[in-house]
Amino acid sequence: MNLERLEIARLYHRFGMGPKPGDFHRAIQQGLIATRQELLTVPAVDKGANSVTEPKITDLGQFPPIKTNARTDFQKEMARQRQLLTLWWLDRMAASDHGLSERMTWFWHGHWATSIGKVEYALPMYLQNQTLRVNALGNFATMSRAMIVDGALQYWLDGGFNTIAAPNENLARELMELFTLGVNHYLEIDVKAVARALTGYNVVRSSGIVTFQPKRHDSSSLTFLGTTGTYDAIALSDFLVARDDNAQFIAERIWFRFICDSQPLPDASPIKGAFSQRDISSAIHAAATSPAMSDPQCSMVKPPLEWFIAVCRALGITPSKLKNPGQVLNFLDKLGQIPFVPPNVGGWPAGEAWLNAASAQYRLQFAQYLINQGDLSPLKNTPATERVAFLGEHLAVAEWSYRSERVLRDVNDDPARMFLMAVSSPEYLVSV
Secondary structure, three states, X not given: OXXXXXXXXXXXXXXXXXXXXXXXXXXXHHOHHHHHHHHHOOOOOOHHHHOOOOOOOOOOOOOOOOOOHHHHHHHHHHXXXXXXXXXXXXXXXHHOOOOHHHXXXXXXXXXXXXXHHHHOOXXXXXHHHHHHHHHOOOEHHHHHHHHHOOHHHHHHOOHHHOOOOOOOOHHHHXXXXXXXXXXXXXXXXXXXXXXXXXXXXXXXXXXXXXXXXXXXXXXXXXXXXXXXXXXXXXXXXXXXXXXXXXXXXXXXXXXXXXXXXXXXXXXXXXXXXXXXXXXXXXXXXXXXXXHHHHOOOOOEEOOHXXXXXXXXXXHOOOHHHOOOOHHHHHHHHHHOOOOOOXXXXXXXXXXXXXXXXXXXXXXXXXXXXXXXXXXXXXXXXXXXXXXXXXXXXXXXXXXXXHHHHHHHHHOOOOHHHHHHHHHOXXXXXXXX
16 A cells, blocks of 8 residues: 555545545645645635635524414524534535634534533534634633633533532533543542632523623632642633643544544654643644554544535535535434534544444435535546546545455446445545
8 A cells, every 4th residue: 555645645534624626636746745734734714614604693592481482483593593503514614625624623522522402502502613613723721711611611511500509510520521631630529629610600591601700609729639729710721731631631632533543642652742832733733744644553434524524525515505405414413423413521432433334324325415416527527447546536545445446347337326335435434
C-alpha cells in the first residue's frame, strides 16, 4: 500500500469531512506536506459554509397550557425549528470548502454532549453550536469558560437547580469526568465541593440566557482536588483546565477520535505537549502529523454522520434541498447518530459499534436515496474501464481490496450501482 496516499486519504476523512470532487486527485499531485498544511490552515472566509443561510431560530417563550390550540401550534413551531436547525448544520458540513472547522465543531459537540431531547428549544442549542464553532480551534480554557455557563449545557445537566440550599451534583460530576479531567481523577468528596462552586446560576430554558444570583451561590471556602478557596463557575473552570490531568485527557480524546480508537495514546505522542498552552489548533496539528496517520493498524470506522456528509460532498448534495429532507433525519436516526441528539452525556460510541447487520441495511437504503438525487456525471463521463480507479480518487479511498475491486468491475457499466457498492465497501467505511 502507498502510505502517503493512505495518509492523505485519512486527512480528508478524519479532519475534513471527506473530499469534494477533484480534491483528492489534486492532493495526490501536490503531495502530503502541502495537502496537510492546506487542510489544517483555516481560511479567513469559507465561501462554501457562508453560502448556507443562517436559520431563523427564535425564543418561543414558555409552553402554552396543554390541550389548547396555542399549545398545538407551539409544538409544531418547536418541531419546525428543531428540523431547521439540524438541516442547517448538515448543510454547512456538506457545503464547507474547508471541512476542518465543521469537523472540529462536530467533535466538540460530542465532547460537551448536550441533547435537544431534554432542552427541547432550538435556540439554546443553536447558541451552543455557535460557541463551539467560534472556539473549535482556539484555546480550550476559553472554550471551557464559555461552556460552563452555556444555557443548553446548564439546563441539560440541571445547573439551574443547583443552589446553596440544595446542591445538585450532575454538572459537577460530568464537568470533571467527561469534559476536563477524565475518569478516576477525582473523588466523591470532590464532586460535592465542586457542585457547591457551581451553585447560583439560573437558566432561561427557552432562550439559553444564564444569570448569576449571588444569594443562591455558596461563597464559602471549599476544599477539593488538593486546593482550598472560594470559587464560582469561571474560576473553577480555569482551575480544572490548568491541571495536568486536563492536558492528558484532551490529548487522549483527540487521539481516540482522530487517530486510533483501538490503541491507547502512546507516551511519546506529541499531542499532549502541543496542548500545553491549551491551544487546540496546535494539538490537532500534532495529531495530524503523527506517524500513526500512516500506520495501517490505526484504522477507524466512519461514524454514520461523517459517512453521510462525505457521500453528500462526493455527490454535490445539499441535505436540506433533498426531496423530503425529513427523510434524511429519519435515516440518521435509524443509524444512531443525528446532530443535537447524543445518546447520553458521554456522546456517541466509536469503532465497531457502528458495524452491524441492521445498520448495513439502513446504510444501503440511505445511500440509494442519496444517489438517486446526487450528481453522478463525473462517474458517468469516465470510460467504464477507468471507473474503478476514478472512484478511488473521487472518494479518497487509499486502495481497493482485490474483492472490492472485482465487485466494482463487475458493475462498471452501471454508474449508480457502482457508486452504491463503493460507498458501502469496507474500504470506504473503514479508513484502512
